[in-house]
Amino acid sequence: MSLANAVKLEELIRPDRVHGSVYTDQALFEEELQKIWYTTWVYVGHLSEVPNPNDYVLKSIGPQSVIMTRDSQGQIHLLLNRCAHRGNQICLHSKGNSPAFTCPYHAWTFTNNGKLRGFPFAGGYEGVDRSELGLGRVTRVDSYKGFVFGSFAAEGPTLLEHLGGAKDALDRLVDTSPEGEVEVTAGFLQHRAKTNWKFILENECDGYHPKFVHASVFQVAKSGIGDLYSNASTAVTRDFGNGTTEVDLRPEFRRLGKPMGWFGTSTERLPEYVAKMKARYGDDKANQIMIDGTPHIMIFPNLFIAEIQIFVIQPIAVDETIQHATALQFKGVPDLNRRLRQQTMGSVGPAGLLLADDTEMYERTQRGVAARQPEWIYLGRGIHRERKDEDGYTIGDATDEVPSRGIWRHYRKLMEASR
Amino acid sequence: MSAESDLLHQVTQFIYREARLQDENEYDAWEALWTDDGVYWIPANGDDIDPEREMSIIYDNRSRIALRIKQFHTGKRHTQAPQSRLGRVVSNIEIVGQDGDDIRVLSNALVFESNLRGETVWAARNEYTLRRDGDSFRMARKKVKLVNNDKALHTLSFLI
Numbered sequence: 054m055s056l057a058n059a060v061k062l063e064e065l066i067r068p069d070r071v072h073g074s075v076y077t078d079q080a081l082f083e084e085e086l087q088k089i090w091y092t093t094w095v096y097v098g099h100l101s102e103v104p105n106p107n108d109y110v111l112k113s114i115g116p117q118s119v120i121m122t123r124d125s126q127g128q129i130h131l132l133l134n135r136c137a138h139r140g141n142q143i144c145l146h147s148k149g150n151s152p153a154f155t156c157p158y159h160a161w162t163f164t165n166n167g168k169l170r171g172f173p174f175a176g177g178y179e180g181v182d183r184s185e186l187g188l189g190r191v192t193r194v195d196s197y198k199g200f201v202f203g204s205f206a207a208e209g210p211t212l213l214e215h216l217g218g219a220k221d222a223l224d225r226l227v228d229t230s231p232e233g234e235v236e237v238t239a240g241f242l243q244h245r246a247k248t249n250w251k252f253i254l255e256n257e258c259d260g261y262h263p264k265f266v267h268a269s270v271f272q273v274a275k276s277g278i279g280d281l282y283s284n285a286s287t288a289v290t291r292d293f294g295n296g297t298t299e300v301d302l303r304p305e306f307r308r309l310g311k312p313m314g315w316f317g318t319s320t321e322r323l324p325e326y327v328a329k330m331k332a333r334y335g336d337d338k339a340n341q342i343m344i345d346g347t348p349h350i351m352i353f354p355n356l357f358i359a360e361i362q363i364f365v366i367q368p369i370a371v372d373e374t375i376q377h378a379t380a381l382q383f384k385g386v387p388d389l390n391r392r393l394r395q396q397t398m399g400s401v402g403p404a405g406l407l408l409a410d411d412t413e414m415y416e417r418t419q420r421g422v423a424a425r426q427p428e429w430i431y432l433g434r435g436i437h438r439e440r441k442d443e444d445g446y447t448i449g450d451a452t453d454e455v456p457s458r459g460i461w462r463h464y465r466k467l468m469e470a471s472r
Numbered sequence: 473m474s475a476e477s478d479l480l481h482q483v484t485q486f487i488y489r490e491a492r493l494q495d496e497n498e499y500d501a502w503e504a505l506w507t508d509d510g511v512y513w514i515p516a517n518g519d520d521i522d523p524e525r526e527m528s529i530i531y532d533n534r535s536r537i538a539l540r541i542k543q544f545h546t547g548k549r550h551t552q553a554p555q556s557r558l559g560r561v562v563s564n565i566e567i568v569g570q571d572g573d574d575i576r577v578l579s580n581a582l583v584f585e586s587n588l589r590g591e592t593v594w595a596a597r598n599e600y601t602l603r604r605d606g607d608s609f610r611m612a613r614k615k616v617k618l619v620n621n622d623k624a625l626h627t628l629s630f631l632i
Contacts, residue, residue, distance in 0.1 A: 147517070147622070240517050240526040243624035247589055269548035273539055375624040379527055394527065399539075403628040404514065404530045406543055412627050413551040416589050 062468055066461050069433035073422035076249040082371035088467050089354055090115040091205040094215040096356035096365060097121055097131055097191070099237035100199045102148070107165060110148040114203060115368050119191060120144045121201065122165040125152060129196065131203045132167045133189035143188070154188075163188050198223045199234060200356070218293035218446060222348040226358060229347050230383035231329035237363065239394055241377040242402030248415035250354075250368035251460075253376060256411060257351040257359070258298040258456035260290055261434060266414055270406045276317065281305050286451040290435075292459025293446055296353030296467075300451065303345045315346025315360065318392070326389040347381075351456070353463060362397045372419055376412070378402055432457045483577055483602065484565050486609045491581070494631040495558045502631055503541045507603055507610045510534045514632070519597075519617040529621065529628065551629040556587040558630055573604040574612060583632060592626055595619040 065072040075081060095114045102110045103123040111134070112119045118134035120143075134144050136156040143154040143163065153170060155162045162170045167188040172178060191203035195212040200223065202212055213220060227233050246253070256262065263271075263282040271279035281288055287304040302315065312320045312327075320327045320343065330339040347360045357364040358381075365377040380397035382390045400407040422430070435453025442448045449455035493502040506512075514529040515521050523531045532540065543549045560583040569576035576599070583594040601613035616632055618625070 240521065242516050242527050242529060245624040245626050247626075266550065269543045269546040269550075272546055272548075273542040391524070394525075395531075398528055398531050399536060402516070402527070402529055403625045406540065409551045409627045409629045410549065413588075413629075420588075 062465055066465050068458065069436055070429040070431050071461055073424075073428055073430060076251060076419065076422050077371065079371050082249075082368070084468065086115055086368075088470060089464075090368065091117075092209070093206070093354065093467065094193075094195075094202040094204045094210075094212055095354065096200060096352065097203045098201050100129070100196060100201060101234075101236035101238055103129070105150065107150050107152045108148070109144070109151065109165060111144055111146070113367050114191065114205075116370075118142070118144075119203070120154070124164070124166045128166070129194055129201060130166055131191035131194050131201075132163075132165075133191075135189055136161055137163070137169060137186045137188055138172070198227045199236075215295065216352065217295045217297060218291075218444070219297045219350055219352045222299065222350045222352075222358065225345070226347050226381075229342055231326065231333050231386060232384040233333075234384040236382040236384055237379060238382055239380045239397075241365075241379045242405075244376045244378065244401070244403050244405075244408060244412060246374050246376065246412045246415050247372055248374055248412075248419040249372060250366055250374040251464075252415045252418055253366050253374055254351065254354060255457045255460055256415070257357040257364070258290060258300050258349065259454070260286075260288065260300045260450075261452040261454070262411075262414070266410050267407055269410070270400075274406075277314075278317070282451055284450075284452060288451040289442075289448045290451060290453050290455040291442065291446050291448045292455050292462075294459065294463070296460055296463030297351065298353075298456030298459050299348060299350040300456075301448075302349060305451075306344055306346055310344060312340050312343035314344070316392075317396075323389055323392075326383075326386045329386060353460065361393050362401060364401070374415075376408070378405075378408070432461070479575070480565070480567055482607075483567060483575065483609070486602065487562055487565055487577070487579055487600070490611070491560050491562045495560055497544075497552075497555045497558070497630065499541045499544050499631070503537060505611050506534060506537060507605075507612045508534055510537060510611055511613045512537050513614070514616045514618065514628075515621060517622050519621070529618070529625070530616075549629070551627055554588070556585045556630040558586075559584050575602045575604075575609070576600070577602055581632075585630060589626065594628070594632060596632065 065075055097119060098110055098112045098121045106123060106125045109120055109122040112121050120132045120134055122130045134142050136143050138159055138161045141156050141158040143156045153162050153164050161172045164170050167190050169183045169186045191205055192207050193204040195202055227235055260282045264279050281302055287308055288300055288302045291299045291301055306315050348358055349360055351357045355366040362378055362380050367375040369375060378401040380394040432454045435449040439447055439449050447455055490505055512530055512532040513523060516527055516529045544552055560581050562579050562581045564580040566578045568578055579598045581596045581598055585592045597617045599615040602609040603612045
């Protein structure tokens with residue numbers, strides 16, 4: 054008997070702790086796919102990955118293979134990679150440009166808006182309604198500032214309602230680009246981890262671990278990043294109330310007051326970028342943006358914007374997850390973009406100086422929670438000093454476990470729906 | 473012995489030595505094999521991407537190679553503490569070009585890794601640019617073309 058069926062979630066998820074089985078239970082994972090991944094808005098891809106008519110790129114929602122297409126009219130579709138005839142995969146390349154997909158099995162052909170265009174030897178299908186034999190699709194598709202999300206639920210919150218406080222973070226992100234746009238054009242590193250997806254979700258805004266997990270990098274690279282996550286840091290952790298969480302580093306960057314300090318550099322080293330920022334915003338606003346930097350926000354359930362890069366979390370199985378990571382690129386500033394790629398390549402992916410150690414922690418924790426005692430994951434750090442910010446969101450100190458507690462509150466809400 | 477087979481012998485000995493240093497996690501001795509302008513490259517999503525525009529698994533200049541090695545020595549590179557146990561077979565060594573002191577060499581490597589997560593087999597087709605250095609060589613460039621670099625890979629934190 055599985056825990057998911059036997060025990061009520063309220064017994065597994067408490068305000069300051071969760072039961073270890075929520076990361077290991079197979080039935081619970083299946084239920085998460087239905088109630089989270091195939092219901093809520095999930096990040097799929099970026100408009101800059103399909104810039105031209107008929108471009109496509111192969112993406113995913115959990116274990117589902119999803120083709121993101123831009124049709125000849127410019128409209129974006131999220132199609133499922135399964136022929137409507139006998140289920141063969143119709144898209145075999147990671148990206149490309151094509152107005153149609155022809156199934157190799159019996160040559161049924163679908164246009165890139167998902168409609169069945171035709172089948173060979175049509176006389177065998179007399180009276181068949183082609184409009185009923187289109188590709189499966191993600192029911193709702195919407196985008197914000199170039200980030201494309203999909204939801205399999207026909208009804209429910211709009212994308213903007215789902216984003217909530219993350220909308221401002223995406224605005225902040227694109228404002229840091231002098232043309233007001235970011236691009237996702239450098240290709241993704243794909244990093245496989247033998248771990249449950251929620252360990253990754255929770256770690257992204259865990260401000261407690263960097264000092265320890267990444268001590269080696271901070272030491273050899275003489276990086277100031279570690280201090281952002283110290284006990285003395287003025288940064289705050291925030292729960293946006295919809296499963297989305299962040300570490301807001303702005304208080305610390307403002308205290309330091311150094312433009313481009315967030316990127317570990319100075320304005321002198323990026324003259325082209327700085328000039329374009331000042332031309333767009335004027336000196337004062339440009340300086341403020343360059344002091345504040347980009348957000349560190351985990352948009353539930355799968356888009357992590359980590360200042361200079363994005364990660365997309367893809368659950369494969371209860372104990373297997375793929376992290377897709379790439380450098381963000383700011384439109385029109387090659388001097389900055391080269392550094393964004395170089396820093397990202399050094400830090401993330403299978404050999405990353407940072408992420409290989411995070412992933413080591415994920416995998417060890419997955420094995421660790423299999424131990425029978427003490428049963429619980431304790432998430433009570435800073436619960437006594439939680440407070441509300443001016444917008445009414447719960448915040449805590451930089452190293453507090455406000456984000457994990459927020460994630461689990463939202464998780465319960467989703468999982469308890471029609472249970 | 474002809475000059476050609478003599479060169480192949482020397483190159484082969486160098487590549488075997490590199491493999492042994494990697495298998496034994498001899499970080500400093502491996503680092504010393506590099507020239508000052510060395511480039512260590514492991515592409516992702518294909519073998520012929522443009523590393524100046526697209527993400528690679530590793531695209532290290534000489535100073536980042538040094539940083540990587542220093543990180544091991546902190547003892548807090550968690551994914552290599554404990555270290556991976558490694559055994560590799562290097563084969564198909566072929567000299568494909570010479571330009572002054574630079575020699576272009578190909579080889580294949582099959583690496584068996586055992587660590588806390590489990591056992592992993594890595595397969596790579598390697599391209600080297602070796603530069604004459606006395607009676608041996610140094611690596612000016614090593615490109616590791618992982619056979620499965622278009623797929624999601626487990627952590628790769630040992631020397632490959």
